[in-house]
Structures are given as C-alpha cells and as structure tokens.
Amino acid sequence: MTRAKRFFFTFVLAAAILVPGFRPVAIAGPAAAAVSPSAHAQASPDWERIMTEAGLVDIQALCPDIRVDLKYSTTDNFVHQDVYGDLDKCFLQKEAVAKLAAAQKRLSELEPGWRLLVYDGARPRRVQTRFFAIVKGTPQQQYVADPAQGSIHNFGAAVDLTIVDLNGEELDMGTAFDFFGELAQPTLEQQFLLQGKLTEAQLRNRRLLRRIMTEAGFLPISNEWWHFDAFPREEVKKRYKIIE
Numbered sequence: 001m002t003r004a005k006r007f008f009f010t011f012v013l014a015a016a017i018l019v020p021g022f023r024p025v026a027i028a029g030p031a032a033a034a035v036s037p038s039a040h041a042q043a044s045p046d047w048e049r050i051m052t053e054a055g056l057v058d059i060q061a062l063c064p065d066i067r068v069d070l071k072y073s074t075t076d077n078f079v080h081q082d083v084y085g086d087l088d089k090c091f092l093q094k095e096a097v098a099k100l101a102a103a104q105k106r107l108s109e110l111e112p113g114w115r116l117l118v119y120d121g122a123r124p125r126r127v128q129t130r131f132f133a134i135v136k137g138t139p140q141q142q143y144v145a146d147p148a149q150g151s152i153h154n155f156g157a158a159v160d161l162t163i164v165d166l167n168g169e170e171l172d173m174g175t176a177f178d179f180f181g182e183l184a185q186p187t188l189e190q191q192f193l194l195q196g197k198l199t200e201a202q203l204r205n206r207r208l209l210r211r212i213m214t215e216a217g218f219l220p221i222s223n224e225w226w227h228f229d230a231f232p233r234e235e236v237k238k239r240y241k242i243i244e
C-alpha cells in the first residue's frame, strides 16, 4: 500500500468513526455507489434486476392497459410492511403476461374502459420466507404457501388482481385483497349469498373476474377470489425455476 493510499484509508476510517452517518461509498465499489442514500432503499434488493435476469417480463411494458398497484410495495398489506421497497413494476413469466393481456382484451370487449388492476405477480422466495415466518403457527398459515415448496408466485406464474371500472374504482368483491377468512373463498360464495353475507352484485363482480381469467387460460383457486395460476403446479415446476 502506498503512502497516499494509507493516508486515504486512515482518513476514511477516522471519518467513519467520527462523522455520524458517514458511509465510505467511494471505496466500496460501483454496486454500493449506485445505492440511494435512503435507509429504505439500502435495505431493499434490486428486485427489478433480479426479475429481469430471471427472464421475467414487466406486465405494463407488454400491456399498458393493465394497472398495477403492488400492495407489498406499500404498508397496506397483511404484514403491514413494505417488503418490495422501491419496486413499482409487476413482473411475470412471459407466457403468463400473454394470458393476462388476453384477459384484459376480453374485459375491454365486455366492459369498455374497465381495467385489470394487479396487486402482485412474481414474488421472490426470500419474500415468501418472510411472509411465512410472520404467519407460522397462526390461523393465517393456511393462506401462505410454505417457501420450501414454493408458491406459484415464486415461479412468476401466479397473479393477484381485481377489476377497476371506468372511473378507476375497484369493483366490490365482498372482501379486500388478502382478507384471510372464509368470506374470500370462491367455494363458499353460494352459502354466503344465502346467508346475506355476500350480495348478488359482489358475486357478479367475482364471476366476471373469473370468467375473463379462465377464458384466457388461468386457473382459479378455492380460497382466494383474487388469485389465479397461469398453469397447474406440476407444469409450472417443469417450465420455470423459483426466483430466489
């Protein structure tokens, strides 16, 4: 080490000890230099790069008509934590995006001006691990896939979504997104209708979402009205890798 370098490192070390908040970004390499100064951004991985490198596609790049409101990039979600940080785009496998574009096209034919509103798509496994740790041992555990198996979201082949009308208002589906209870379960809808806990209008809205999604080739699941898989689990596992 030259004298100049020794002096520089001594200076950096002294600054790191003496100056609160000092970060020696200049000597930490280009990756650290690219990090935004907010503590929030430092804690969040570069999801967009991770998704793109995994071969995933930004939904809105292929289908700008679809709206995106990533709930896990806000604190308005069941863990009350912003787990995606700066990410505001939603990624999926390209075959899933093609199906989603077909669903949006069908919706536009049936109800001109109405849009799909996507809450979540590809979800890296490390996020799933965080969710699972929070719900483990609680009644909510049944609604969060074990990261050891991987959720279809972890493969980039599942989507959570609803519909917005001409005014951009979300249709009334009877429960909010991520409502972890029986009222969200499609298989119990008729029972709740008879009990007056769901209305005919709410069921009509859910049926419209299911109709356009299944016509486009998605598969609904039994316990969440907002969740659809692009392919059956076995096919997903053959086609894609888990995004870590």
Ligand SMILES: [Zn+2]
Binding pocket: 153, 158, 159, 160, 226, 227, 228
């Ligand atoms: Zn889902």
